[in-house]
Every structure is written in C-alpha cells, then in structure tokens.
Amino acid sequence: MHIILLSGGSGKRLWPLSNEIRSKQFIPIFKCEDGTYESMIQRVYRQVKSVDPDATVTIATSKSQVSAIRNQLGDGVGISVEPCRRDTFPAIALSVAYLHDVQGVGLEEPVVVCPVDPFVEDDYFVALRRLSALAEEGTANLTLMGIEPTYPSEKYGYILPRAKGEVSAVSTFKEKPTVKVAEGYIAQGALWNGGVFAFKLGYVLRRAHEIIDFKDYTDLFAKYASLTKISFDYAVVERERSIAVMRFGGIWRDLGTWNTLTEAMSEPTMGKAILGDGCEGVSVINEMNVPVLCMGLKDVIVAAAPDGILVTDKEASGRIKPYVDGIEQQIMFAEKSWGRYRVLDVQDESMTLKVTLKAGQSMSYHAHAHRDEVWTVVAGEGETLVDGMAQAVHPGDVITILAGCKHRVKARTELTLIEVQLGREITVQDKTKYPEP
C-alpha cells in the first residue's frame, strides 16, 4: 500500500503546545505501553506499519516540518516538500509526481491519501488497505472513505451513497450543513467526508498534466510557486463521475481542538500535575518543569508550555483561534533537525537559550552580524569550530563568539549548552550560513 499523509497547518488551535513552527501533529501526547509518549504522526506511522509492514509512507508537508518529521519518524518515510502553500490539488499532484518519479511507483498502482491528524484504531488502517484494493480493482476512478456519523456534526462535509452496501457509487456530496440539515442527511444514510480517498497513481497524474503544464517531479517542484491555488475537491472530485464510497464504522476522531484531543488521551494528566479536591473531567498537559495544581475544577483543560498557559472550559476550547491570533510573541521552543532549543530569558539587549544537539549532529556553520554569543557547555561532549579553529569541548567550557565570527558546534554525545546572545538587534533573520572550511 502507498499512503500519502497530508501534514499541514500551523495548528494555532492547540496553543500553547502548537505554534507557528510546531504543529499539533508533532506534540508527544499519547502514552505508549512503555510509558513514553508519541505524537499524532508517530502514532499514525506506527499503526500503518503494524497493519501493513510493506506500506510506503509519504508525507506531503511544508519545509518547516521536515526536521520534526525526520526527528520523529527517521529516514524510512518519504517526504514530499511543498516549497510554499498552494492548496490541496497542487500538494497532492506534487506528491503523486514524487511517488512516480522519485520512488518509482507505477501508473497502475493504487495510492491512498489521508490526513495525518485523526485519532483512529488499527481497523482504520485495515480499511485503508481495503480502499487501496478497491482503487486497484479500478471499478471507479476515485474511491472515498465515508465515515458513519455518530452525531449530526456541522464540522464535516457529507457523502450520500446510492446504495446501502459496504461499497456504493456516490449519489451526491453536501457541504458542511447546520445540525438540523445534518440530521436530515443522516436519516438519508449520508456519511462523513473525512478527506480520505484512493486512486490509481496514473489517474491523478493525468489530471495534473491536464491542469498544470509540467514535465516531471523536478519541474513541478521548480515551478510550484507559480501554480494557481486550487483544492482537490474543485479540481478533481467535482468533475469526476466515476466515484465510489466505502463505508467505515470504526472509531474516527478529529483531533482539531483541545477538547477532542484530551478525550483521546489515555490519562487525565501529562507532566507535573496535581488534581486536588473536587476536580472532575480535568485534563492537564504540562510541558514546564514546575507543577500545575488544580483544585475544585469541572471540565477544564490546562495546557502549560514555554509559549504560554491556557486554562479553558472544555466546550469553549474550540473557540481559541481568534485569541491566539491576537497574541504576538517570541517563539520560545523549537525542534530542529539537529536537536532543539528553548528560550530561557528575554531582555532588551540579550536573550538566553538552552540548546540541545543530538549525538552526532551539528548545526550549520554560520555567523551573526549584530550579536555576540557566549556558549557554556553544561552536558555532553563535542567539538566547536570557531573561525576555522576546531576545539574539543566538555561541560564547563566557555566559548565566546563575537559578531561576524563564524561558528558551529557538533555533538559527539548528546550535548547541551547555555547560549547567551548579546546585542541591540537580536533576530532569527540575522544569520549567514557558510560552507565548512
């Protein structure tokens, strides 16, 4: 089975754990049997592989997520990087071209596309395999998964099948309705459209060539910024008459809000938390190193992270976006290909960070025009390169880097350093990369 997982969005709805550079799918939030935590993307990847060890998984995403994906899933996964955002049709076309031209998937082979963020059990992936098999049979050009509704939701589009069997031709699609209208659809046997579908690779590639003038993956990638924004629904689904739907009755939860996310957590708290006196239906997700104490609360979610603290009634949690849009702030935490950093302190003319590099990793060789930096190694062993001079470093070593000075550190074992930045203009933009000498 070939799966394309669509991994998009900046995920402000899960602030303060998600932010502009850390999307919700990367937050380690689901407890595993061994006591560690996995993220949505790790969970989905693990589930795909347990149902179909031979499945090839390709993640369609933006450049900003590549480091986090490599950190969390390793090198076994394919990544189709969108150079910029151009809606779902160009994104799917690019990853289909990637599958064909980079991974060598044949035109007759089936491909399944699904979002990365629903919370599902293994039976969902068994259903994806069946969806893939239906696409391979080729009865319809496009085979959608229709999810059996559990309530008349306003959040989803609906699919009306012609017949009641497991697989049926599609009669019609309906946009997100009101609750009242949704009740009517459900009475007619409608299914939720969860954005999951399968097709033969060649089918979407043909449609892509009809709409976009490109030679191959490399060419499409190169001209990606010039493409018109167009959704897959508009470009393909609405113009296609040969569409089937396969019904799915298993667990399927959309983890788009704090409320649905905490419902999917196996335990009420994560991190240092004390649920005291009279707490009922309280969820705490605490990424800070100090305790959260809750007393006498009902149906409240508390989320604490370096970027901020959220305290919300469960029902109200879905209305977070406009508030987060109004918060202008320094990014306080980031995951990078080489490790991670956290901002510890911000002042007018200085900033203090904790930087951790994974064993064997190195940051790029670079310089800053407008700030000095002082590194104090606090854990691990490594090697610094400062203006061409290499030096082994250990805990307690201090490296002073003046503005203009080229520098990098490479970790032999996992290495942590405290970085003090000093200057009047401290910005992430002030960074010039150089090749190592």
Next chain:
Amino acid sequence: MHIILLSGGSGKRLWPLSNEIRSKQFIPIFKCEDGTYESMIQRVYRQVKSVDPDATVTIATSKSQVSAIRNQLGDGVGISVEPCRRDTFPAIALSVAYLHDVQGVGLEEPVVVCPVDPFVEDDYFVALRRLSALAEEGTANLTLMGIEPTYPSEKYGYILPRAKGEVSAVSTFKEKPTVKVAEGYIAQGALWNGGVFAFKLGYVLRRAHEIIDFKDYTDLFAKYASLTKISFDYAVVERERSIAVMRFGGIWRDLGTWNTLTEAMSEPTMGKAILGDGCEGVSVINEMNVPVLCMGLKDVIVAAAPDGILVTDKEASGRIKPYVDGIEQQIMFAEKSWGRYRVLDVQDESMTLKVTLKAGQSMSYHAHAHRDEVWTVVAGEGETLVDGMAQAVHPGDVITILAGCKHRVKARTELTLIEVQLGREITVQDKTKYPEP
C-alpha cells in the same frame, strides 16, 4: 503612635506566589494610582504614614524577611528580628524591649500591635490612633480592637463586651466557634478578635521580666533560642483582668487565602492575561513573561509564577495547604538584600540563573567547594572581585569561577548576569563567606 507590625508565616496558602522564602506580605499585588503595584506590607506602611506621619513603625519578623522588608520599605522602618520562631509572647516581648532599649521609647508611652496582613482602609489606622490614645489614658492595662462581624465566621475568636458603647470592658473571650455557635455570639453583641491591641510599653515589659529572666534587649536577643514557646494570649491576655475593647466597624478583610486576596484586587488580572469568551469572576495573577489565556471559566483563580501554576475554583482555594505541603521543589525565585535571582533551568549537573543586583549593591565575597560558575554579564556595569583581583565588567564580559575560588560582583548601575552553575552537588548550603581582602 508606635506600631509593631507582626510579619510572620511562610504563606504556603498563596502558592505559587509565596513560598518558603517569599511570604505573601511581600507580593506586589495591589495596583496603585500611578499604575505600579504594592505589596500588603507596603500598603499598610503607606496607610500608617498617611494617617500619622510621625508614627514609628517596627516590624517583628524572622531573619529571612529582613532583606525583603528593607527592599520594600527602605530604612525608615525599625525591624525587630526574631533569631528563631518562639510564638507570639517572646516575639512581642522582644520588639517591646527593642522599642525601649534601641529606639528609646518611654515606659509610659502607648504601643499598638497588629498583624501586617489584613486588607483595610485608612479609617482602620485612625482607629489604631484612637486605640493608642486609649492605652495612653490607661483606663485598662490592655485595650483590644473588636471588629464588628459581617458574618458568623468560624475563622476568628470572639470578644464579648460588657456594654454596647464604643469602648467597654471585656466580659469574656471565645475560641473559634462553629457557624451555629458564632450566630449566637453575634446575637449577644460579640466582636471578632483580629489580634489588634494596645498597651503602655512598661506594662508588657514588666510582664516579660516576670516570665523571662533577662536584662535588656541585647540579652533577650542573645538567649532567644532558649525561651519557652508561649502565646501572648496565654501569657498575658488570659491572666489580665483590666482589659477594654474598642469596636471598629470599618472594612477589615483577612487576606489569608487566594479567594479573599483576589477579592481585594482592584482589577481582575495582573501580568500578561487574556480573559476570553464567557469568563466570569476570573482572577489571573501572572508573574511569568508569557501570556495566560482563559476561556469559558467561572469563579476561577489562575496564579502563575516561577515556582508553579495554580488553577483553582475560588471556593476551593482555601484548601490549598496540604497539596502545597506535598510539593517538593527547588526555590525558583528569591529576593535578597542586594537584589534578586531567578532559576531559569535545572539539569542533573548544572543550573542556570538570572541574577540582578541593584545599583550600588554587592553580594558577599564567597566560594563554593563543589561547583564551578560562569557569569555572563548581560546588562549594567560593575566590578568583579575574583581571588583578590578586581575587574570592571560590562555587558558581554564572561567570568569563569572554578570551585574553591573566592568571588563576588558589585553593581555600579543595576547589573544583570546569567550564572551557569556546574557540578554534581549543587546546593545552597555549599557557600563559604570571606571578608573582602
């Protein structure tokens, strides 16, 4: 008027803003007209001085509070330092001896004793002046303030006056009752005992000499640790027949819990806070540098500080103590005579702090046996002394201090440095002070 303010307690009830070394009376929580914030002790001191500019104020407290008192009130206030905790009678005896022997207050002069933490208006201090005048008249040996109850509280002792006038002899004292019993007391005209009383200095000094064998203030201070713990009520009040009570009908609120404290705040939020969608009766006190976002909450208090995060229903907030007793943690913030520090990061073998010294201040010259330190100056100008060698320091300067090395920094202007501590045994106990060479 001579006032002794009793400033005790570690104030776990206001965690995470108060902790073992930072009591509730020092938290800047009341908004002033100029937009700055003042603490309970600053508010009380300001109010005393505005009602009676000539009042001498003496604070009876423990050693750990001296720095905070000097920082917040300056040098105009007297401090009677209890070398250790020995209950209220030794504490009051010590401060009365301090007033007599150090401040030169005469035996016939009246003294008023009151706790530092009730939330009151100026009329309370006018009443204290009247209480002082009554003590000076000498009709009774001891004159108490009786507060007119606003509800049948279980939290206070009650005073039953003989008559209904403004001043009356006391008929009897009652211990903290049940609500039912309190209702009966109030029907009989009982008043709350707020722990406020006045006397002629010589009266308490005589009682002290009868109970404790000591010469003068210096002698009493020296033998303080050997004194028996005994309350002022038990040692004095219960044995005295000549007691009067003066009624007070103004605003008097006990700020012992988050609920009463937030009621006394003039604004619902302090620090970075957003009260969103459907919040009613929500109070936020945020000492962190990142925002707190609240949505859909009713009657909830959120308090965020370097030590932790509290989210509590207002009614439940009074039951905090056992939970806080169960939290074992590093002190993350402290106020010192020379400035303040905040712990930014804690790891197995390192700790990172931000240290700020006030202009003109210096830390003591000291050394650590088991840790190295690295200072990076990030703001201000000053002078370091390291193993006898003085050096002017500016932002960007780095000072490396190996274990065993004597060191201190002195601030010329307000000076901030990032201190990285490195070692296997990092403790506050590992510190030896030396005289400067």
